[in-house]
Amino acid sequence: MTTGTETRPPSRRSTKRPILLGVLVVAVLLIAFLVWLAVEAVSAKSNLETTRDAANASKNELLDGDVAGAQSAASEAIDSADKAHDAASSLPFTVAAAIPFLGSPLATVVDITDVVQGLAVDVLEPASRASASISPNSIIEGGGRVNLQALTDAEPVLQSTSAAAQALYAQAQAIDAPAYLGVVDDARVQLENQTHDLSGLLTSTYQASRIVPAMMGADGPRSYFLAFQTNAEARGTGGLLGGFGILRADNGTARVDTLGSNSDLDFAKQPIDLGPEYTALWAPRNTTVDFRNSNASPNFPYAGQIWTSMWTEQTGEPLDGAIATDPIALSYILDATGPVTLADGEVISGDNVVEVTLSTAYSRFGDDQIARKAYLQEISQAVVTKMTTGKAPTRKLLDAVGRAGSEGRISVWSADPAAQEVLASTKIGHTLPDDPAPYANVIVNNAGGNKLDYYLTRDITYTAETCAGPTRKSTVTATLTNTVDPNGLTTYVASTFQPGVPYGTNESIAYLYGTQGAKITSMTVDGVSAFSVQKGTELGRPVQAAYVTVPPGESSTVTWELEEPSVPGAAVVPAQPLVDEPSITVDVPEC
Secondary structure, eight states: OOOOOOOOOOHHHHHHHHHHHHHHHHHHHHHHHHHHHHHHHHHHHHHHHHHHHHHHHHHHHOOOHHHHHHHHHHHHHHHHHHHHHHTTSHHHHHHHHHHHTTTHHHHHHHHHHHHHHIIIIIHHHHHTTTHHHSSHHBOOGGOOOOOHHHHHHHHHHHHHHHHHHHHHHHHHTTSSOOSHHHHHHHHHHHHHHHHHHHHHHHHHHHHHHHHHHHTTTTTOOEEEEEEEEEEEETTTTTTEEEEEEEEEEEETEEEEEEEGGGGGGGGOOOOOOHHHHHHHHGGTTTTOOOOGGGOOOOHHHHHHHHHHHHHHHHSOOSSSSEEEEEEHHHHHHHHHOOOEEETTTTEOTTHHHHHHIIIIIIHHTTHHHHHHHHHHHHHHHHHHHHHHHSSOOOHHHHHHHHHHHTTTTSSEEEHHHHHHHHTTSSSSOOOOOOOOOOOOOEEEEEOOOOOGGEEEEEEEEEEOOOHHHHEEEEEEEEEEEEOOOOOOOOOOHHHSSSHHHHTTTTEEHHHHHHOOOOOTEEETTTTTTOOSSSEEETTTEEEEEEEEEEOTOOOOEEEEEEEEEEEEOBOOOOOOOSSSSEEEEOOOOOO
């Protein structure tokens, strides 16, 4: 029986409508989400770039002494950092960043904005507020006088900002590289470099605020042995002690008197005791009694103690420490201060001071060593006077001193244990580090009594196996090349001690200072097993040395094989501050 009506199944068109509508809604929402995400991403990128530029501007304005400019740039950095952080904290950013792999670049950006905001709020803001006290123009007054009170007043804010910068640098290092999108990884690397540089600057300034007031005579006059090292004849800390002065500091003002050449120093009659380990390694070289070998070790505190003890024995005057520099450092300083003019009208500048002092002075004066040393003393006196009484551009001079210190061309040792503890942790302390990390320090000491290291170039390589066990094998090689053309050079520059050795041959003792706890298992020179000229330990590090002769235009390679502990930390390969810039290659997997 029928009712007269029929029930028809829904048409395909009617069933598709809700599905299409749902798909359309999802698509619209997805597009809206992507547009929202794109807007926030563009905002984050733009504000991160603004923050980076403003932060750099704030740092530079501060170093240039523009307090108002530093504060304005810091304010801009804080504002843009907050906007970048807000964008990276938005809903679409948070959701997208949580997607495995696809969200990897966004997750990296989130971490970047966290560091950038911390940099702006915890470092730039307090530093800019205190900029009137910590700017170089406030700390260094006319004539080179250091405002010790300003430096002391700046210590608290320098302590807090340097600690914050160090923590942010560690946080930046921990940011994971994105799975793709190189532009984000570039930003990550730039941030790591920026926080590293800022952390180093603030830490160095904080350390200075802790020790400079006392060392510059805030509590009474201080006196220091000032050594001028001659890199043309290599020694562990740089070069032979060629000349010296006594630097006097009192209430922030420094002056140098008693300039003399090395021949004005007597051999010590009562050598100081630097411990059994040092004595076992260095006693055969008479380092504690003979100024010519006094800085054979690369550990500058030893040289400082030896020099001050020699002066005290000779004059009866106790000294408060020692400072060393070299002609390359003087070239940086003269680039900042401008040239000096000697009594005869000769101009000494950053462009010619290295060549003049380490090369042409020898040919100019020939065998007249008294006249040559007097000439070098005149140059030293002119540069020191320029530094201590002139009106050099503060930023340039600070950059020059900082560069020289970072290269080991300015070294400082203090007889005050508290100050020395701080110095030992810095580049200018020039110490062998008390650190178990992988380490290879190749040191050259001139063995020919000549000035041929002006023509020496070095190529150093440090390789090691993977960290499969408690120890691993490693190899250190040092290739020494003698680039000299001996024709026309005086015997004082190019002669040798060994009979039969070609004129102009570079004779050196090449040392390796290895990782703490390592064992040097073999040493060869040009592939042939070599006799150990010296062997022992220094401050817990194995030391082994070979005698190397390199005729003009030739090279020689020393190879050390080691068994060293598989310890954490990045490999460290210091560069002994000679005339050349050595080529250094490191292939040491980090454990």
